[in-house]
Every structure is written in structure tokens, then in C-alpha cells.
Amino acid sequence: MPTDATIAGSVTPWPISRVAEQMLGLPEEALVPHGRHVAKIDRTWLRRLETAPQGRLVLVTGISPTPAGEGKTTTTVGLTDGLRHLGVRATAALREPSMGPVFGMKGGAAGGGWSQVVPMVDINLHFTGDFAAIAAANNLLSALIDNHVHQGNALDIDPRRISWKRVLDVNDRALRDVVVGLGGPSNGVPREEGWDIVVASELMAIFCLATSLTDLKERIGRIVVAHTRDRRPVTAADLQAHEAMTILLAEALQPNLVQTLEHSPVFVHGGPFANIAHGCSSVLATRTALATSDVVVTEAGFGADLGAEKFIDLKCRLAGLLPSAAVVVATVRALKYHGGVALADLQAEDTGAVRAGAANLRRHLQNLRDVFGVPAVVAINRFPQDTDAEIAVVREITAAEGAEAVEATHVPHGGAGATDLAHAVQRLLYESEDEVSYCYPQDADIVTKAEAVARRVYRASEVTWSATARRQLQQISADGYGHLPVCFAKTPYSFSTNPSRLGAPEDHVVDVREVRLRAGAGFVVLITGDVMTMPGLPRQPASATMTIDDDGRVSGLS
Known part of the structure; x- marks a missing residue:
């Protein structure tokens, strides 16, 4: 199969105004263009959509991830295109990739094969500048904290108890623990400091949970940045920082609209890390998609233990959203890896390893059914080397859990390869009662x-x-x-x-x-465990294989 870049280059994207009008019913004046193929939705139109009828929400999650790969993003894109093939007004809602993983171990995060979101290079890199705005607002707060301490410290902040960290959007282990303020009195008060990656920051989490500029400002004001010498909390509002920070984030808060290779609409907005924060795209993007579509397909990061739990207990509970169904993405390769097969040996048929590794799949299905009460279908993201016997084992084990497993070939075939999955999701939506349970009572400690x-x-x-x-x-x-x-x-x-x-x-x-x-x-x-909020780069970073030619064409971002 051709490379992702070659496939993306073979398709001519529609002007984003055409995607908005034909797929979402949004006129050109609802858009804030960022070039021909990317736009933000103007906040005045976001307000108009608040009273619109809401579509149904489908969560794409997966088994516990492995080096063999599962493909939640490609499945989200493929399923959205597949639903469109069936005549369903479907839209996807995804997170923006962080440049840390893009240049680190993971590489690009805009899908793959014929299930991609475009423009791929823009989405993977600076995109509309949202992450830069979040970093600027975050670091403005850091500067205001240090300046307050330097200028007399009227709030009596204890420099040893400042908890707010600076951020940037690349992996840099050398910045995890540093000392700032060195060089004499004119450079401030020396203290220990640290840096997080943007997507691990509280501001990113707030950005993705905010429902309006006013809500964003109020949330920022509640941030606890430090404690005083007598252990009282100090907030961003105490430092009068929340207004200026909101000003920096005002344009970024408007959701970003792009498209798949088949021109299905996709909102790509916000990007909190799933193993550190709640791992979901923004509430505003999800609500905008629900107000303009019949079905919205969204992704929560990593497996259903981290992804679905946080999606339901945090994003849905705090924002009043209700998922109607879930798709659990699995591959035969990943199940064999969970069954004890080494990465180098995954090409050989091994139904025993599939059966053993499927314990992981069963657990995720059980959690969705028994803990959260969300009906699920399994998407078998099929690879060419998968055998019919291995696929049959996955179907058998899934059926034993009361769910359906459906093969999907969206990577080589686009939406046409996900129509069976789309039919299965439609059946779940027809049977769903849109009820959800939470893992714990809200008033517990x-x-x-x-x-x-x-x-x-x-x-x-x-x-x-x-x-x-x-x-x-x-x-x-x-x-x-x-x-x-x-x-x-x-x-x-x-x-x-x-x-x-x-x-x-x-x-x-x-x-x-x-x-x-x-x-x-x-x-x-x-x-x-050993989770870090500022990742490091691997021995061979993905950046080492990226190139750009004299015409500005970038390769190696797949």
C-alpha cells in the first residue's frame, strides 16, 4: 500500500467552507478560516447552536495498547466515513496531536492509509496555534507568580510551595526539575521549578472542559498555584491573572474543523494526555458536532480502562454528555502480544495466543457493560496477515461476552471497509437507551x-x-x-x-x-508507577526520519 503521505497527496480536499455547508449545514460566515482547508467555528455561531437538537455520541476506545498497534484514530475516521456511506450525517471529534509524541516515539497522529484526516502536516505540527496559545497563557501565569514574589510578595506566597509549572510542547527530560531565579536579586527569587509538556498541564484540561469563555475564565481563576507560608491556597484569581490568560485563549477556544480524505467533517480540538489527564477532545467541539450531526464518533485515549473511565467519569459527567454506544478496537496482532508472543513473531498464525490475549479484550468489554452500562461492539482492525481462524477466535470470545465483533478494513479501503462496522454501530444505537452508570458516587471522598x-x-x-x-x-x-x-x-x-x-x-x-x-x-x-508529566525522547526519535524539500513538502510524519 502507498505511504500515508502519498495517499493524502492523491486526494484533493474540499474547501473547508464546502465541508461546513454541505456536511454540517453551517454557512461560510460561521467560519474563521485558517487557509483553504482549516477553519474555526466562530463563537457567535457556537451560541446559536446551543439550542439545536443533539445527535448520538459514540465512543471509540480500545484494548490496552501494545507496540503491535490497535488503530483507534484510524477506526474513528473509518467509522465516520462508513456511517456517511450509509447516509448517516456523521462527524468525528478528535484530539490535536502533541508535537512531543510526533517528534518522539509515536510519530504523526492523523490516522493512516485511506482513513486519514487532512491536512495531515498542519494537524500534526502547529495547526491553528491552539497549543502555542495554551503554552503562552500557562507561562504568563508562571511569570506573574515569580514577579509577585519578586515585587514584595503581598500574598505571602511560600516560594517552596509554588505548585504551578511552566510548559512546552516537546519532550525534554532535562527540564523536569530545574532552578529558576539565579543570577542575583534583579533576576527574581531563586526556587525549584519544573516543566511539563503542554498536554499534561491543568490548563489543557481546563481548555477541553470549558463550555464558554466565561466558564474558561472562571475555571482559570480557580487554579491553585501555590500556598502561603501559613498553608493557605493561592489562586490565579488572587494574582489577577485569569482575565489576561483568557484573552490569550479566546481565539483558540473556538473548535477547529477539518475533513477526512472522503470529506467527512472532523473537529480536531484540544489534546490532553490520556495517561495523565482526561484524554478527550474538547467539550465545545463535541457539543458543536452533536448540534450539527446525527451521530458523533469521538475517541478517548488509550484503552478503555484509562480512556473510557475518564471519558465517562470526568468529561461526560462534568459536561452532561451521554454516550450511546462504544467501539472497542482490537487487532489480532495486539491480542497475540497480550498472549505472550514476541513482537518479531506476530506474523505467524497462533490461535492459542489470540485466545490467551483476549482476556484483555474481555476485561474491557466487561467494564463497559458492567461498570458503565454502555453497549459495545468490537472492531477487529484487520491486517493482511491475520488468518480467518484467528478472526474466528476473536468473534467467538466477543460473542461469549454478549457483544458482536466486526472486521474492518478502513485502512486499505476507507469508509467502504468500515460499512459493516457502521451497520453494527447503528444496531447498537437503535437498541441503546442512552443511560450510563458512573464508577463512584459524586459525593464520595x-x-x-x-x-x-x-x-x-x-x-x-x-x-x-x-x-x-x-x-x-x-x-x-x-x-x-x-x-x-x-x-x-x-x-x-x-x-x-x-x-x-x-x-x-x-x-x-x-x-x-x-x-x-x-x-x-x-x-x-x-x-x-513511573509516569512522567514531561516525557523524554527515545534513543531514535521520530524526528530523525523526517525530511522537507525545497517546495516545503514534509515526509516521515506518518
């Missing part, structure tokens, strides 16, 4: 909520807390935030906190090493 997720979703035997985490939890409760929902920062590769424990481990221990308050976003982050 943080420890109770953490134990509910760990036991019900991860199948852990207990949650333990480091001494540091206990102190932080005590402070969070003393500050009045002990009721907030929980957001686990955990390896995506296992139900446990040990990435090497594949399949469906049970009775493991979830050890919380750190607790971070995200008062503006409305949750607390529980950091487990």
Missing part, C-alpha cells in the same frame, strides 16, 4: 473514589498511598477540595501500574506516589 476505580476497573486488591501522597491529600482536603473526582495517571499498557503485566491481571496493588490538585479542571490527579 477522594480515597473512596480512587478505590472504586482501582477495584472495579483495574481489578486491584488495594490502593496504597506514599507518605508524600498522604500529606498532599491531607492538604487538598483541608483546602476544601476533598470531594473532587479522581484522574489516575497510570501506564496505559496494563490494568496494573506495571507496564509489563499484560493481559488481564487481578489482585495487584495500585500505589499512589503523588497527588496533584487540579481545582480549575475540577479533579485531582493521582500519579502512580
Whole structure:
């Protein structure tokens, strides 16, 4: 099959105004153009859409990810095109890729084969400047904190207890822990500092949960950035930072509209990391898609343990959204990997390994059914080397869980290769009652909520807390935030906190090493294992294989 870049280059995108008008019913004046093929939706039109009838929401999630690949983004794109083939007014809602993974280990994140979102290069790199705006607003707050301390410190901020970090959107392990303010009195007050990647920041999480500029501003104002010497919380509003930060984010908050290779509309907006934040595209983009479509296909990052749990317990609960159905993406290759087959040996048929690895698939299906009450279909993202016998095992095991498994060949065939999957999703939507359960009661305390997720979703035997985490939890409760929902920062590769424990481990221990308050976003982050909020680059970064020619054509971003 041709490369992703070759395939994308063989298709002529429609002007984005045509996509908006023909696919969404939005006139040209509803758009803020960013070139011919990208546009934002003007906020005045966002207000007009608030009272429009809402479509049905479909979540694309997956089994626990492996190096063999699963293909949630390609499936989201393929399913959207497949539904359009059936005459359904379908739209996709995706996250914006972070340049950290793009230049690091993962590479591009705009789909692949004939299930891509275009313009691929723009989406993978600077796009409409949303991430740059988030970084600027985040770092403005950092500058205001340090300036306040330098200029007399009227709020009595304890420099040792400043929790707000600076950010940038590339992987840089050298910036995880640094000291700022060196060089004498004119350069400020020396203190320990650190940098996170933009997509791990609280501001990114807030950006994706905000429902309006006013809501964004109020959330930013609630951010706790530090504590005083007598342990009182200091917020961004105390520093009078929230108005200026909102000004920097005003244009970025308008959702971005692009298209698939088959011209289906796609909103690509926001990009919180799924193993650290809630891992979903923006609420505003989702609501805009729901107001202009009959079915919206959205993706939550990583497997259903991290992705679906946060999508439902955080995004849907906080925004009042209801998923009607879920698609769990699996590949035979990934199931064999979970069944103990080495990456180099995945080409050979091994139905026994598929059966063993399918324990992971069963667990995700059980969680969706028993914990959240969301009906699911399994999308078998078929590779050419998969055998009919292996596919039959996946179908058999899925059927035993009361679900349907459907082959999808959207990567080589586009929407036509996902029509069977689209039919299966339609059947679920027809049967769905649009009801959802949550993992824990809203009024429970943080420890109770953490134990509910760990036991019900991860199948852990207990949650333990480091001494540091206990102190932080005590402070969070003393500050009045002990009721907030929980957001686990955990390896995506296992139900446990040990990435090497594949399949469906049970009775493991979830050890919380750190607790971070995200008062503006409305949750607390529980950091487990060796998860980092500023990734490092691998030995061979993806950037090493990228090229650009004299005409500006970029290759190597697939």
C-alpha cells in the first residue's frame, strides 16, 4: 500500500467552507478560516447552536495498547466515513496531536492509509496555534507568580510551595526539575521549578472542559498555584491573572474543523494526555458536532480502562454528555502480544495466543457493560496477515461476552471497509437507551473514589498511598477540595501500574506516589508507577526520519 503521505497527496480536499455547508449545514460566515482547508467555528455561531437538537455520541476506545498497534484514530475516521456511506450525517471529534509524541516515539497522529484526516502536516505540527496559545497563557501565569514574589510578595506566597509549572510542547527530560531565579536579586527569587509538556498541564484540561469563555475564565481563576507560608491556597484569581490568560485563549477556544480524505467533517480540538489527564477532545467541539450531526464518533485515549473511565467519569459527567454506544478496537496482532508472543513473531498464525490475549479484550468489554452500562461492539482492525481462524477466535470470545465483533478494513479501503462496522454501530444505537452508570458516587471522598476505580476497573486488591501522597491529600482536603473526582495517571499498557503485566491481571496493588490538585479542571490527579508529566525522547526519535524539500513538502510524519 502507498505511504500515508502519498495517499493524502492523491486526494484533493474540499474547501473547508464546502465541508461546513454541505456536511454540517453551517454557512461560510460561521467560519474563521485558517487557509483553504482549516477553519474555526466562530463563537457567535457556537451560541446559536446551543439550542439545536443533539445527535448520538459514540465512543471509540480500545484494548490496552501494545507496540503491535490497535488503530483507534484510524477506526474513528473509518467509522465516520462508513456511517456517511450509509447516509448517516456523521462527524468525528478528535484530539490535536502533541508535537512531543510526533517528534518522539509515536510519530504523526492523523490516522493512516485511506482513513486519514487532512491536512495531515498542519494537524500534526502547529495547526491553528491552539497549543502555542495554551503554552503562552500557562507561562504568563508562571511569570506573574515569580514577579509577585519578586515585587514584595503581598500574598505571602511560600516560594517552596509554588505548585504551578511552566510548559512546552516537546519532550525534554532535562527540564523536569530545574532552578529558576539565579543570577542575583534583579533576576527574581531563586526556587525549584519544573516543566511539563503542554498536554499534561491543568490548563489543557481546563481548555477541553470549558463550555464558554466565561466558564474558561472562571475555571482559570480557580487554579491553585501555590500556598502561603501559613498553608493557605493561592489562586490565579488572587494574582489577577485569569482575565489576561483568557484573552490569550479566546481565539483558540473556538473548535477547529477539518475533513477526512472522503470529506467527512472532523473537529480536531484540544489534546490532553490520556495517561495523565482526561484524554478527550474538547467539550465545545463535541457539543458543536452533536448540534450539527446525527451521530458523533469521538475517541478517548488509550484503552478503555484509562480512556473510557475518564471519558465517562470526568468529561461526560462534568459536561452532561451521554454516550450511546462504544467501539472497542482490537487487532489480532495486539491480542497475540497480550498472549505472550514476541513482537518479531506476530506474523505467524497462533490461535492459542489470540485466545490467551483476549482476556484483555474481555476485561474491557466487561467494564463497559458492567461498570458503565454502555453497549459495545468490537472492531477487529484487520491486517493482511491475520488468518480467518484467528478472526474466528476473536468473534467467538466477543460473542461469549454478549457483544458482536466486526472486521474492518478502513485502512486499505476507507469508509467502504468500515460499512459493516457502521451497520453494527447503528444496531447498537437503535437498541441503546442512552443511560450510563458512573464508577463512584459524586459525593464520595477522594480515597473512596480512587478505590472504586482501582477495584472495579483495574481489578486491584488495594490502593496504597506514599507518605508524600498522604500529606498532599491531607492538604487538598483541608483546602476544601476533598470531594473532587479522581484522574489516575497510570501506564496505559496494563490494568496494573506495571507496564509489563499484560493481559488481564487481578489482585495487584495500585500505589499512589503523588497527588496533584487540579481545582480549575475540577479533579485531582493521582500519579502512580513511573509516569512522567514531561516525557523524554527515545534513543531514535521520530524526528530523525523526517525530511522537507525545497517546495516545503514534509515526509516521515506518518
